Amino acid sequence: MTTPTSPMARPCHPGDPVRWPEGCDRCYGRYEVVTVWQSRGICGYCYQAAKRITGICACGHEGVLPGIIDNRPACRTCSNIKLNVDCKSCGAEAELYSGGRCQRCVLADTIDRLLTNPDTGHMVPELVPVAEALKTMKRPNSGLTWIRQPHVDAFLADLAQHPVISHRLLDELPPSRTLDFVRGLLVEHGALPRRDERLARYERWALTAQARVVVPEHRDVIARFIRWGMLRRMRIMESVPNGTFLRSKQTVTVGIDFCNWLTTHGATLAELNQSHMDAWQAEGPTTRGFVSRFISWTAKAKITTEGITVIPHRRGTSPRLPAAEQREAIDRVVHHDDFSPRDRLAAILILVSVRTSRPSLP
Structure with a gap:
């Protein structure tokens, strides 16, 4: 005999012993009684739950088991319960949803x-x-x-x-969780071939990213870098890890920013020299060091001069405030009346990692 099954229980509202002092005879909660089964009052929660209990009754009947006999779920016939759970379409016993x-x-x-x-x-x-x-x-x-x-x-x-449904068609639709789920179903059931979704996402992102390059000459270089410096390595991987996906995006983004920076300073990649690179890194955050891979590739491709030195990005190398100054700054933040609790927390988190070159809070 199979074990009866029912859906996951849903939360109930608190009972009201004043309005319904007798309550339900099945769950013993102080809820309104909506029907009487087997000479016992049944509340709305138990009524709905009973329609969802299915299995095989002791008599051998398989279907909905709304009753209880000897502490076991029982079918409508055995428990003498009148309950409409017969589907008009398929005839199966199940909780009715719409139109019978x-x-x-x-x-x-x-x-x-x-x-x-x-x-x-x-x-x-x-x-x-x-x-x-x-x-x-x-x-x-x-x-x-x-x-x-x-x-x-x-x-x-x-x-x-x-x-016709294809990966290309789905790629042209606005990205969404629904699209990803449907694509997964299409792949899982053989309607579409399997592919590395991170690689596909990177390829789509790269096409859009190239449009941000101001000068056509630099745009062509970025396109070549993406094709031969990024995608060539990613395509031979069995599966592109998320870390590789994110680093590859950041590398190209920094490369694009550098090309546009050169354009605003009246220079091209062919004219790049060490003073350009030093100025680029001095004017911005340490993440500009991610340009090193792009510069290395352009040097090998004879696009830029060899020997350009790039200070690589390193995590966790920013100098901290001296302990005394840090405590003093945090103390001012804690007692600053204009800060909300959320802003005060954010300021403290910034202070514990602030560089010595940054001014302290007023």
Whole structure:
């Protein structure tokens, strides 16, 4: 005999012993009684929970088990309970959701409606396995909760109107968690080939990043650096780690900023000298040291002169305030009347890592 199952319990409001002193005879909570089963008053919470208990009764009947006999769930016949849990569509015993139909039938109809092209009346082949996976998911109520969100409904209806579903098509759509989930379903069920999503995201990001380069000559260099200095190494990886993905973005971003800085100072990469690099690093944060990889690549490619020295970025090397000055500054922040508690906390966190070259707070 299988063990009866029921959904996860939902939180109940506190009972009211004044309004309902008798309360529920099943959970013994002081709640309003909505029906009487087996000569016992049943509250609304227990009534809803009973419709979701399924399994095999001691008599052998399989389905919804709303009653209790000998401390075990029992079917409607054995417990003499009148309860409508018969789906009009599939005939199965289950909690009814809408129009006398169970959640699974409503979910299936909703999926067919959304994933069928209204102009052709057909579902594109790529979406067929996705539809089947959603229809047969273990918890149809979760599927209904997800699919009935307005943005999910709109996304699926729009997707269904495309004659062919591909990675390229999905890449052209606005990024969202819904898109990522649907793409995962398409890949999981063989409708789309597997690919490294971080690599694909980097390629899309890189195309957009190149547009920020002011001078066409420098834009061409950045494009070549991305292709041969970044992507060439990433494409041979079995899977691009998140750290590599983030560092590669930062490296290109700093390279773009450096090229634009040279342009504003009337210079090109071909004219780059050590004074340019020293000024670039002196004027900005230490993260400008990430330009070292870009400069190394341009030197090997004969775009810049060899021998340009870049002070590399190192984490945790910023000098701290002397202990006495740090305590004094923190004390002023703590007793500063114009700071909110949140601003005061932020200021303290900054002070414990502030550089000696920065002025202290007034």
